[in-house]
Each structure stands twice: as structure tokens, then as C-alpha cells.
Amino acid sequence: MQRTYALTRKFKLIWSFRVLYAMLLPGLVYYAVYRYSPMFGAIIAFKNYNIMLGVFDSPWADPWYAHFKTFYDSSYFFPLLRNTFLISIYKLLFGMIPGILLATLLSEVRLRFFKRFVQTVTYLPHFLSWIIIYGIAAAFLSEADGLINLWVKGLGGDAISFLTSTAWFRSILVASDVWKDIGWTAIIYLAAITSIDPTLYEAARMDGAGRMRMIWHVTFPGIRHVIILLLILKLGQILDAGFDQIYIMYNVQVYEVADIIDTWVFRTGLEELNFSLAAAVGLFKSVVGFALVITANRIARKWGEGVW
Incomplete structure (x- = not known):
């Protein structure tokens, strides 16, 4: 009852x-x-998948981890893992901090027209495709007729091969990614800042705190939970590294520093119709991402800021 x-x-x-x-x-x-x-469909990672036979009738791989072993034994495994981790970590570090700083600066602006103008200008690139952004990058960075190289040659210097140089390419990837998403990321942090209790700023002002002190002791602690939340979510995608961007912008000359897991899978797995290998690598990425999210959340919970 x-x-x-x-x-x-x-x-x-x-x-x-x-x-x-x-x-x-x-x-x-x-x-x-x-x-x-x-x-x-992850089951095909453990099968020798044949598109004509289908998922159920395709034979099982022998041994069951054969496709995972193929990826691990490949001479590209460690270079791919290194490139993927480095590019993802660079994007994570250099992508979050500018967004936080921009949001903090916008929160201090009192002229509403200027604030809205800056917000609009900075978040518009988020809606551009990587093809358009690559076209913009080529217009500025092309070795033959890029605007920057025209200035360099006009000053008597030698043209710099930004888009085909292993020394420059990762920096170009990270910089273009930051430029594309800084405004969108700032919107999230700005929303978190507006939710901070105004009485905390009033109390700090009465205690004699200046603007910098209030930002350091009120604003940053007030958005700490959002920073940790986004960090945990991004850690789950750390093995992605941005396939769309890299596939459009990279070339043979920069494979050494730009070839990541997803681009290798696209070339060796999908173009050669080796769907089992592609599924195995995708499953490997998912497991690693899941482990990183769980670990990061447990660490964050010790600070009282876990997602769950």
C-alpha cells in the first residue's frame, strides 16, 4: 500500500x-x-567486417584484438599518439585562458555598445567552416603571395613557409583554433560571471579592494566550477585534436608534426575500406577519453567541484 x-x-x-x-x-x-x-556498430572492431556480409555474418577476428594489435604494431602508433596529445593539450591550454581573460575584460566594460560590438566580432568566427578559415589563413600566410610574406619580402627578408613548415604548423593550428572559438568560449564564462552574487563585489569594495583584487578574489573563484566543468569535458575529447581542421589544413610536408589518429584512420581505414580497423581505433579513443573524464572528475571532487 x-x-x-x-x-x-x-x-x-x-x-x-x-x-x-x-x-x-x-x-x-x-x-x-x-x-x-x-x-x-562497435562490434565490428572485433570482426573482419565485410560490407557484403553485414555485421552479423562477418567472421570474428582471430585473435579478437587483432585490429587493435595492428594499430599498436604500426610504426605510426607512437608518433600519432604524440601528435594527437600535443595538439590537443596546446589547444586546451591556449584555448581556455584567452576565453577566460576576454570574458573577464568584457565583464568590466561599462559601455554596452562597445561590449556588444566586441562580443559579436569575436564570436562570429565560430560559425565559419574550416574551409573558409583555411582560405583566410592562406591569404595571410601563403609563401608565394600571402600578405605577411609580402611584407617580409618588402622589408628585404625571405618568405616563410608557414603552412608547409614543421616548425610553424602546430602554432598555426593552435592560433587559428583559438581565434575561431575564443568568442564562443568567452560567452560561456561571461554567463558564469553574471551569475556571481553582486553583494560579493560590494563587500570586497567596502574592504578596500580594487578592480584587480575583486577579479582575483571574487570573479575567478566564482567561475571556478565552470572552468573545471569545461576542462573535464574537453579531456574526454583529447584524442580528437580537431580532425576537420587538420585534414583541411595539413599536407605531406607536415605529416611529421600534424598527422593525428583520426587522419591516419581516415587514410588507412576508411579510404581502404578497412572498417574494422577504423572501429577499433575509435573504440580505443573512446575508452581512453572515458578513463580521462573519470580520473579528472575524481580529482575535481577532492576540490568540491566534480561534475557528479
């Missing part, structure tokens, strides 16, 4: 929020169809 009463009460509670659940439904359906149901 008591259990029936509890279930009835729970049902009434859910029914009272039926509009909100209805709004949530499209998102749940999206993730169920496009995120969770494709996970069934």
Missing part, C-alpha cells in the same frame, strides 16, 4: 512537469538515435 502511494505520488510529480519533459524529449531522441544506437 505504501509502495503504491509512493509510485502514485511520483507519477503526479512527473505529470506536473509534463511540459518540461516534453521539451526534453527531442534531445533524448536525438542522443538515442545518433549517439547510443550507433554504439552497436
Whole structure:
């Protein structure tokens, strides 16, 4: 009887929020169809998949880890892992800090027109495709007729091969990624800053704190939970490194420093129709990303800022 009463009460509670659940439904359906149901396809990582036979009739790999071993035994494994980690970490470090600083500076601006103008200008690149951004980069950095190299040659120097140089290419990748997403990232931090209790700033002002002191002791601690949340989420994607950007911008001359796991899989797995190898590497990335998220969250929980 008591259990029936509890279930009835729970049902009434859910029914009272039926509009909100209805709004949530499209998102749940999206993730169920496009995120969770494709996970069934991970089974081909353990099979010698043949597109004509299908998933069920394709023979199992012998041994079951054969495709994982193929990837590990490849002479490219450690260079690919190194490039992927380095590019991801560079993007993580140099991508988060500028967004935080821009959001902090915008929060201190009192002229609303100027604030909105800067926000618009900085977040518009987020909506540009990497093809357009590569075109912009080529217009500035091309060795033959790029604007910067025209200035360099005009001053009597030699042209710099920015886009084909192993010394410059990673910097170009990171800089273009920061430029593309700095405004979008700043919006997230700016929203977190606006949610900080204004009385904390008033109390700091009464204690004689200046603007820099208030930023350091009120603003930054106030958005710490958002910083940690985004950091944990980005750690889960640390083996992605930005396939779209790299595939569009890289070339044979910079494979040594720019070839990542995803680009190698695209060339050796998908172009050669080796879907089992591609699935095995994708599963490997997912497991590593999951482990990093769990580890980062446990560390964050010790500071009282865990996601769950």
C-alpha cells in the first residue's frame, strides 16, 4: 500500500512537469538515435567486417584484438599518439585562458555598445567552416603571395613557409583554433560571471579592494566550477585534436608534426575500406577519453567541484 502511494505520488510529480519533459524529449531522441544506437556498430572492431556480409555474418577476428594489435604494431602508433596529445593539450591550454581573460575584460566594460560590438566580432568566427578559415589563413600566410610574406619580402627578408613548415604548423593550428572559438568560449564564462552574487563585489569594495583584487578574489573563484566543468569535458575529447581542421589544413610536408589518429584512420581505414580497423581505433579513443573524464572528475571532487 505504501509502495503504491509512493509510485502514485511520483507519477503526479512527473505529470506536473509534463511540459518540461516534453521539451526534453527531442534531445533524448536525438542522443538515442545518433549517439547510443550507433554504439552497436562497435562490434565490428572485433570482426573482419565485410560490407557484403553485414555485421552479423562477418567472421570474428582471430585473435579478437587483432585490429587493435595492428594499430599498436604500426610504426605510426607512437608518433600519432604524440601528435594527437600535443595538439590537443596546446589547444586546451591556449584555448581556455584567452576565453577566460576576454570574458573577464568584457565583464568590466561599462559601455554596452562597445561590449556588444566586441562580443559579436569575436564570436562570429565560430560559425565559419574550416574551409573558409583555411582560405583566410592562406591569404595571410601563403609563401608565394600571402600578405605577411609580402611584407617580409618588402622589408628585404625571405618568405616563410608557414603552412608547409614543421616548425610553424602546430602554432598555426593552435592560433587559428583559438581565434575561431575564443568568442564562443568567452560567452560561456561571461554567463558564469553574471551569475556571481553582486553583494560579493560590494563587500570586497567596502574592504578596500580594487578592480584587480575583486577579479582575483571574487570573479575567478566564482567561475571556478565552470572552468573545471569545461576542462573535464574537453579531456574526454583529447584524442580528437580537431580532425576537420587538420585534414583541411595539413599536407605531406607536415605529416611529421600534424598527422593525428583520426587522419591516419581516415587514410588507412576508411579510404581502404578497412572498417574494422577504423572501429577499433575509435573504440580505443573512446575508452581512453572515458578513463580521462573519470580520473579528472575524481580529482575535481577532492576540490568540491566534480561534475557528479
